[in-house]
Amino acid sequence: MATEQETITNVEKAGETEGPVINLKDLSKTYKVGPNTVRAVESLSLEIPRGQMVSIVGHSGSGKTTLLSLIGGLTKPSSGRVLLEGNNIWNLTDKELSRLRNERVGFAFQFASLFPTLNAIDNVRLPATFGNSGAADDGNRAMDLLGLVGLKSRAHSYPAMLSGGEQRRVALARTLMNRPRIILADEPSGDLDEDTEADILEIFKRINEEGVTIVIVTHSRAVASQAQRMLRMHRGHLFEELE
């Protein structure tokens, strides 16, 4: 476990920008499927201030994954704008956008997303190798993060040797590797047992307290209720959920 005084993410030190960290303006995403047009996200606007933890619930197919991908710049909107920390991300070059993803955004995916050819610690280190942070001490940081998710002893195990829950925890450590200021999590505890879910939620809450902005898509009431703000997605539209 990381020591109590030490922060996991160092968000405070990162550059402060006025205004919302995530700002979506009139965002739409449509897919052409044969003769039909699927409106996965429709005229959606959303502002999320720094340090907020937001949960999104909704039926499957309502557009949650598409929305997270739009926020992280993994897919281009059909119309509208995505601003992260004030930057219109589709005005950036591929290099700049990649750097932004590398340094500021951490994705947590629903599925097992480890690289089978790399052991646990190398999987955790991977994001550091895409940046230009020098990464001299990335091994130490990766080990600390494995400690945080309780898997220090499995540092040299390959994904195939880890259980589903363990893989998910290693992936979470990887998400945190580059001290992201924004975390986009797509059902991070979808098929996990309650204990693992609680552990992961615990970590999310802790980094949120350090100032990290978190958007978490979940089916779990328990997880959703931990967020400061609950949103419901329905047919490409977002609604504020009032408790």
Place this chain on the structure above:
Amino acid sequence: MKRLGLLYLAAQNLKRKPFRSFVTIAIVGLAAGTLFSATLLVKSVDRSLEVGLERLGADVMVMPEGSQEPGEAALLTGSPTSFYMEESVLDQVRAVPGVSQASPQLFIETLVSSQCCTGYLQLVGYEPATDFVVEPWLRQNLNRPLEEDEVVVGSLILANKGEHVHFYGKDFSVAGVLDTTGMGADESVFLRLDDAYEMAVESAAVADDELLITPGQISSVLVKIDRDTNSDLVAQRIRTGVAGVSVITADDLSRSVTDRISGFKRGFIALDAIVWVMSLLTIAAIFSMIVNERQREIGLIRAMGGTRNFIFRLMLAEALLLTAIGGAAGVFLGGSALFIFKTVITSSLGIPYLWPPMWYFGSMIGGTLMLSVATGAIASLYPALSSSRLEPYLAIRRGE
């Protein structure tokens, strides 16, 4: 802590499907190996011809009628032979217009079992006064003519300078060893014509096998032509002017070798072209498969901040790594095969052989490796490009 660099990631990826990687390596290796060994073989034959004919120094060779074939074989590969004609041929040849120098040689095929070696070899008697084959070498390396009962030996004769060898009961001392030419001279022993005659006469008394040669017999006349004429013309004049002889030119000799390997050359060019095209297609197909299989990983790398450029280089690196290994394996195995089967190939084709110099080897190795790697680059270019252009979201989704 080791760096998780591009090459490391690429190498790890190749270990995933060992069989598939092996197939790619094998096919590139086959292409590189055949190219390398065939080129080397052809080059070695050319070089041997060049060096050997230079050593021979003759533009035209005159032999007894009907002995052209064994004569060529003796010159090219040193297969021992003996045929004789009268010395008077020499003067007739000298009288032919365009002949600048002419020197007789006497071939004696002999079974040796001396302290050094056993087996058939070719004794070549030459006339010191007119010779232009051994004498120039002697002048450079020995600084004196050959003395009585001395021989110089070809590089494949296992005798060192200063050692003694026996032929037909006569004792000779080895005055020097000639440089390798890859041609018949390497397996020949050169002695003075007078010594050869003397040996023949004495053999009746001292040798188990009498040598049935009478002084005045010769086997061939080597001819150097005047500068302002050409060997075909002079050869033609000798044919019409001198009775009972066969005439071959140095050009005929190279042409005959070139003909002998041309079928082989053509076969190899065709085979190799097919194999290269196959490697190109295989690599392209395999890398399209790889891109498909790894869509999700590609998307994940992009989500973690890997650039398009990184994905492109990663795919390319995998292809280059495979083809570089394949090329190196091909060069090594092709070279080894040639080394091992060299004798079989050269003796069955009846061709001379001399390994090319080191720099040529080096540039051949470099060239073959570069061609292999270029094949990898070209074949994987499209898959690498399309993988780098995948939209991260779709890549992750499609990989589901």
